[in-house]
Amino acid sequence: MNPTLRLVMFDMDGTLIDSQDLINEAMQRAFSQMGLPALSKAKVLSIVGLSLEKAVATLMPELTDKEVAEGAALYKQCFIAIRAETGGEGAAPLYPDVRNTLERLSQDDFLLMGVATGKARRGLDHAYLSHGIGKYFATHQTADNHPSKPHPSMLNTALQETGVEATQAVMIGDTSFDMDMAKAAGFHAIGVNWGYHTPDKLGSADHILGKMRDLPDYLNSHWGTN
Numbered sequence: 001m002n003p004t005l006r007l008v009m010f011d012m013d014g015t016l017i018d019s020q021d022l023i024n025e026a027m028q029r030a031f032s033q034m035g036l037p038a039l040s041k042a043k044v045l046s047i048v049g050l051s052l053e054k055a056v057a058t059l060m061p062e063l064t065d066k067e068v069a070e071g072a073a074l075y076k077q078c079f080i081a082i083r084a085e086t087g088g089e090g091a092a093p094l095y096p097d098v099r100n101t102l103e104r105l106s107q108d109d110f111l112l113m114g115v116a117t118g119k120a121r122r123g124l125d126h127a128y129l130s131h132g133i134g135k136y137f138a139t140h141q142t143a144d145n146h147p148s149k150p151h152p153s154m155l156n157t158a159l160q161e162t163g164v165e166a167t168q169a170v171m172i173g174d175t176s177f178d179m180d181m182a183k184a185a186g187f188h189a190i191g192v193n194w195g196y197h198t199p200d201k202l203g204s205a206d207h208i209l210g211k212m213r214d215l216p217d218y219l220n221s222h223w224g225t226n
């Protein structure tokens with residue numbers, strides 16, 4: 001371990017990009033094809049960050065395991081169709097100041113950045129390519145290889161890959177799943193107030209960030225590097 005290195009992990013959907021319309025539309029189409037009732041957009045967004053099958057099971061707890069798997073498969077098919085129709089993650093805008101903040105943080109030679117997302121690697125790569133932000137991240141943790149958030153597997157693996165200690169790492173996300181995952185891994189938990197869970201749902205957060213551009217100054221204060 002190298003205690004001089006620090007790690008900043010970001011969630012993707014709801015933290016870096018605003019993909020709520022894509023996620024909601026794909027889930028509604030999937031459930032419609034299964035003959036299930038439509039859900040409110042707020043209900044659908046409440047599960048963003050969970051692995052796909054866990055998300056489907058949470059939204060429709062009456063489904064059998066077979067039906068949950070069917071719903072997850074249909075969601076993937078619908079999302080891919082919507083991506084072809086709209087440009088997918090390319091049509092999901094970055095939140096304000098994301099690009100500038102990532103660029104500013106990248107100037108610190110002792111700070112590494114990564115992503116921990118409920119997206120599949122295919123979706124993450126599409127987001128990277130669409131917005132040109134993949135170059136900023138040294139570690140990429142996706143739903144393909146890990147249990148669902150809030151299990152700490154994604155963050156534990158990021159520590160192993162980067163050689164950073166948990167005491168020198170932060171997780172930034174918009175859901176309670178992100179905050180609970182951070183705590184389980186021993187990370188400092190930073191919630192954002194622009195995502196899919198309201199700030200009052202981020203109970204385990206150590207700090208709530210109001211604007212992305214404030215992140216570098218907050219990190220300097222947190223680590224005492226002013």
